Amino acid sequence: MGKRKKLLIKISVALAGITLTVTVIFFTPLWGTAILLSFLSAKGCYELLIPTGVIKSKAAACCCIILSTAIVWLQYFDMFETGLVMLSLLLLTFVLICFAVSGRFGESKSIAYIFLAMLIFPAFFSLLLPVMKEKAGNQLVLIPFIAAWSADTGAQFGGMAFGKHKLAPHISPNKSIEGFICGLFGSTLGMGIYELIIHLMGRPVPVVSLLAFGLLGATFGTVGDLFFSYIKREHGLKDFGSLMPEHGGVLDRFDSVVFVIPLFYIYMNLFTVA
Secondary structure, X not given: OOXXXXXXXXXXXXXXXXXXXXXXHHHOOHHHHHHHHHHHHHHHHHHHHOOOXXXXXXXXXXXXXXXXXXXXXXXXXXXXXXXXXXXXXXXXXXXXXXXXXXXXXXXXXXXXXXXXHHHHHHHHHHOHHHHHOOOOXXXXXXXXXXHHHHHHHHHHHHHHHHOOOEEEOOOEEEEEHHHHHHHHHHHHHHHHHHHXXXXXXXXXXXXXXXXXXXXXXXXXXXXXXXXXXXXXXXXXXXXXXXXXXXXXXXHHHHOOHHHHHHHHHHHHHHOOOO
């Protein structure tokens, strides 16, 4: 397949995904967003556990996926804190039984992956629901996506044009320091444009707040990207999945976003953004 055709497919898939996400957020009740987040959490859980070989049993994988979606619905029904503690206890018991039955002890890395897939990743995603419950939440909830993806775009084009010095050669050889700097500018620009759009929609947000978050979002988005790149490199994976042609799986597309969402949740509660 030629580069031009691949680029066309990549752009088409990206536009389709953005259209679907915006439609769900703006034109369905809150439970519509919860269903979307449940799907992303379940698919992300699957991609962390199956392609990496952490869990080989389909039954065990199904249990993990079900528990990961439960995190989202606990947030939806305002039972997040109590439910998270309860699920953590269930998870510890579940992991102990799995490793006791299989006889595979001492695999602390596998246990860490299970916690990441079943608790941390869905918990981060579920933080979009309380953001949605804020006034004009369906506008605010797009901020972490814009911050992360505009930084990705800036870093990609900046790296192609100016990239000379490797940012993390042992984890992601294609990333450069110059690309990272361009990503900071890209995210800040994206936040500035979105602030203008929100202002025109009658929901003014202090521009300094969003511009500052653009810098933070780009930085933490890069951390998320490198984090999941490390996992792929550790297990010899090019992509976590093939759900989205030319984009990979959920974790390939949302690797940066998943680190920016909790950052925005904290930022929103510390400063007057919502």
